[in-house]
Ligand SMILES: Nc1ncnc2c1ncn2[C@@H]1O[C@H](COP(=O)(O)OP(=O)(O)O)[C@@H](O)[C@H]1O
């Protein structure tokens with residue numbers, strides 16, 4: 001069996017090169033002696049999956065992919081098209097969906113992640129009905145702040161308008177935030193609407209700096225996603241919560257780094273409670289985004305992701321991660 005290769009998205013302007021966003025990762029892989037192939041991400045999303053995998057050689061064996069997020073249904077088609085060429089993605093379509101979409105991982109992480117509920121919805125179905133929303137609010141306990149997202153992404157950059165719900169018992173305002181979220185997601189709405197109880201997490205820049213494991217680097221400003229605009233309405237001190245992104249391969253943490261939205265902020269989370277959950281999920285390559293509760297009572301799983309489509313902050317040393325992938 002050959003060592004796994006990694007497929008990257010091709011540069012849409014130059015299909016023989018990796019997409020510029022992934023070029024440094026591809027370069028690191030090459031320096032490590034790893035094999036890489038290119039796929040056409042746009043063709044994949046357009047449903048032309050044969051075209052998407054055209055440059056992957058026949059019978060090339062085991063593959064990981066590193067690239068942009070792919071809807072679960074397109075990943076399944078990608079997996080089949082590669083299998084037809086004698087290449088096998090090491091994350092199955094079912095495994096991808098369970099790490100990539102909140103309802104897929106929530107049951108395993110329940111208790112370690114903010115309480116959540118969801119309303120399945122197709123992009124064509126429009127907004128959820130008032131009764132559906134009221135029932136979802138009820139399932140979350142009926143009151144207190146919450147956040148809105150879909151099975152995969154939030155609109156955290158439109159925090160007040162389409163993400164943060166100050167009070168669940170105000171059903172009219174829940175409806176407004178959800179409607180706006182659905183409207184802005186448009187055809188990209190993934191799976192349905194998720195409501196999650198809001199929890200206060202430790203932030204960079206004072207106040208929470210005493211919390212174990214948070215390393216507040218001088219000058220770490222939070223980047224474009226941080227800062228007061230992004231944090232309005234969060235009731236905090238104007239900085240985004242500090243999240244650590246942990247990359248797991250076969251149940252072991254192979255890289256603990258910053259969240260790509262705030263590459264200058266690092267954290268050293270306690271992984272004791274998360275490790276058995278990652279193992280229970282049973283997916284080989286996943287990420288967990290962890291934040292420390294503001295009251296210091298421990299680390300919470302903000303989000304789980306498939307490691308193939310989780311963003312890797314530029315400038316991080318990815319050689320250990322990539323070495324592990326091609327040895328897996
Ligand atoms: N339940 C929650 N309580 C408090 N803050 C949250 C909660 N869920 C998300 N957030 C904040 O919103 C941001 C975006 O949410 P997340 O679920 O990670 O969606 P995305 O996929 O868009 O990154 C998180 O990085 C975190 O700062």
Ligand SMILES: [Mg+2]
Pocket residue numbers: 289303
């Ligand atoms: Mg996130």
